Amino acid sequence: xxRVKLKSKETLSDKAYKFIRDSIISGDVRGGELLTEKRIGExxxxxxxxxxxxxxxxxxxxxxxxxxxxGTIVLELSLKDLSDIYEVRIAIEKIAMKTSIRNIKDYxxxxxxxxxxxxxxxxxxxxYISERYLISKDEETHRLILENSANNYIxxxxxxxxxxxxxxxxxxxxxTDTTVESxxxxxxxxxxxxxxxxxxxxxxxxxxxxWSYEVLVNEFTRLI
Amino acid sequence: xxRVKLKSKETLSDKAYKFIRDSIISGDVRGGELLTEKRIGExxxxxxxxxxxxxxxxxxxxxxxxxxxxGTIVLELSLKDLSDIYEVRIAIEKIAMKTSIRNIKDYxxxxxxxxxxxxxxxxxxxxYISERYLISKDEETHRLILENSANNYIxxxxxxxxxxxxxxxxxxxxxTDTTVESxxxxxxxxxxxxxxxxxxxxxxxxxxxxWSYEVLVNEFTRLI
Numbered sequence: 001x002x003r004v005k006l007k008s009k010e011t012l013s014d015k016a017y018k019f020i021r022d023s024i025i026s027g028d029v030r031g032g033e034l035l036t037e038k039r040i041g042e043x044x045x046x047x048x049x050x051x052x053x054x055x056x057x058x059x060x061x062x063x064x065x066x067x068x069x070x071g072t073i074v075l076e077l078s079l080k081d082l083s084d085i086y087e088v089r090i091a092i093e094k095i096a097m098k099t100s101i102r103n104i105k106d107y108x109x110x111x112x113x114x115x116x117x118x119x120x121x122x123x124x125x126x127x128y129i130s131e132r133y134l135i136s137k138d139e140e141t142h143r144l145i146l147e148n149s150a151n152n153y154i155x156x157x158x159x160x161x162x163x164x165x166x167x168x169x170x171x172x173x174x175x176t177d178t179t180v181e182s183x184x185x186x187x188x189x190x191x192x193x194x195x196x197x198x199x200x201x202x203x204x205x206x207x208x209x210x211w212s213y214e215v216l217v218n219e220f221t222r223l224i
Numbered sequence: 225x226x227r228v229k230l231k232s233k234e235t236l237s238d239k240a241y242k243f244i245r246d247s248i249i250s251g252d253v254r255g256g257e258l259l260t261e262k263r264i265g266e267x268x269x270x271x272x273x274x275x276x277x278x279x280x281x282x283x284x285x286x287x288x289x290x291x292x293x294x295g296t297i298v299l300e301l302s303l304k305d306l307s308d309i310y311e312v313r314i315a316i317e318k319i320a321m322k323t324s325i326r327n328i329k330d331y332x333x334x335x336x337x338x339x340x341x342x343x344x345x346x347x348x349x350x351x352y353i354s355e356r357y358l359i360s361k362d363e364e365t366h367r368l369i370l371e372n373s374a375n376n377y378i379x380x381x382x383x384x385x386x387x388x389x390x391x392x393x394x395x396x397x398x399x400t401d402t403t404v405e406s407x408x409x410x411x412x413x414x415x416x417x418x419x420x421x422x423x424x425x426x427x428x429x430x431x432x433x434x435w436s437y438e439v440l441v442n443e444f445t446r447l448i
Contacts, residue, residue, distance in 0.1 A: 011277065053235065062376060084375040087322075091315040098311075151308040152286060157381050 012046050016054035019044060024063050024074055025167045031076030035064070061160060063167075077168060079217060085164050086213040092158055093142065093209065094202050096149035101198050103148040109190050112140060116190075119183050134179055135169075141186045145193075145205070168216050178215055185211065236270050240278035243268060248287050248298055249391045255300030259288070285384060287391075301392060303441060309388050310437040316382055317366065317433065318426050320373035325422050327372040333414050336364060340414075343407050358403055359393075365410045369417075369429070392440050402439055409435065 020040065023029040037048040037055065044051070055072050058064045062081065066072045115137055122129050146158050185208040192201035244264065247253040261272040261279065268275070279296050282288045286305065290296045339361055346353050370382050409432040416425035 013277075053237075060380060062380075081376060084377050087319055087375055088316075088377050088381065091319055092312075095311055095315055151311055152305065153308050153312050153385060156284060156286075156384065157312065160380065160384070161377060 011050065013050035013053040013057075016040065016044055016046065016051045017057055020054055020058060021063065021163055024058075025163055025170055027167075027170055029074055031074050033074045034070070035072045035074065037072075062164060077220065079220065081164065082168055082213070082216060082220065085161050085168075086209060088157075088161055089165065090206055090209045092154060092161075093145055093205055095151060096146045096154050096158075097202050097205060098198065099150035100145045100148035101193055101196055101201055103150065104144055104193055106194065108144060109194050112137070112144065113187060113190055116141075116183050116187050120180065123179055123183075129179070134182075138182065138186070141189065145189075168220065182212070235274065237274035237277040237281075240264065240268055240270065240275045241281055244278055244282060245287065245387055248282075249387055249394055251394055253298055255298050257298045258294070259296045259298065261296075286388060301444070303444065305388065306392050306437070306440060306444065309385050309392075310433060312381075312385055313389065314430055314433045316378060316385075317369060317429055319375060320370045320378050320382075321426050321429060322422065323374035324369045324372040325417055325420055325425055327374065328368055328417055330418065332368060333418050336361070336368065337411065337414055340365075340407050340411050344404065347403055347407075353403070362406065362410070365413065369413075392444065406436070 020029075020035070029035070035055065037051045041048045041051045055064060055066070059066055059072070063075060064072050065075055119129060119134070119137065146154060149155070185204070188204050189201060189208060192204055244253070244259070253259070259279065261275045265272045265275045279288060279290070283290055283296070287299060288296050289299055343353060343358070343361065370378060373379070409428070412428050413425060413432060416428055
């Protein structure tokens, strides 16, 4: 049992939850696959009880469906879900912006802006930029808005849909190169925040997320 | 151990979660009180492990705070939290309305309308109406909107803030009698749904929730 090392407060069930969730988001486990408590338990060297709890939580979050007499099935990605998630995402990020616009520091914007301008420059010079780096800067922009929000409920709600957002992005990524367009959007959002112009910031944020949704729908439609 | 009866799939930790949450919402346990795993475990006749899990979940949902070396404290109600919750509530219910307005059946509206008109009539004739009945009709109106939404993520998000909403309502209830005003708002919302007029329905829903927030703030300010 010494193989399983836990951070303080992280339970076995949390560990199982993260393991299964990461496998789904990364695409290692695909829609339609059957998961069994027994096999996951053996893989993680733990009993079935924490695995059962993890599966229940993932079912509540919309990754899995337990089918009587069959087991637990990984749900297929669907355009309907993507649309539902983006509807909530837009509302949540706009609420976050209401207070973030006051709370985000100029130096935080400057630092991120510098990285984003560098991406455009590298792209222009046909330099290689890793997918991982691009994703990290995308996440950094949205995290800046969410984590600086004064609304205590925003972060919890966002984290409950974040995994699903990542799953779609992971599945559909890299069919179209949207680096330049996406980076420009992020720069424009940051500019509005710097000017502390809430209305403009919310408008461009909504426009950007709707655009990002359309990109995902297009790529996703090609995949299925 | 036969004393603890579980519904299928309800774990000991779910049971502990519901017990503690209900105690907080109903006001049996008040802000500032210290909760210990040991005492709750004894009360519910279960070990400390499921109680610990329940406390962690309630901390994530904003009911509790664990303080190192002290234990778990029930958080005081705050106006800041009330404002945060209503900000999210308005956004979520307006998203729900987008599809509910098509999905709610005429007969569902008619049935509820009849009950609401009866409340106004009874009130007018100075007949006694129980608090429990009034709350149930308030909940029925909002549940109609939330449960008929086609967005799969709305229900999960709403249920994660519902307990906090109830807690404030419970704490502040009955200082002012808002039965007539509240019932009229609900009737107006139902009328807009019946006319399938989304914009009007969203407007009156937002107006109603903002009014409801103001009522709570006023009552709550008098309490503290």
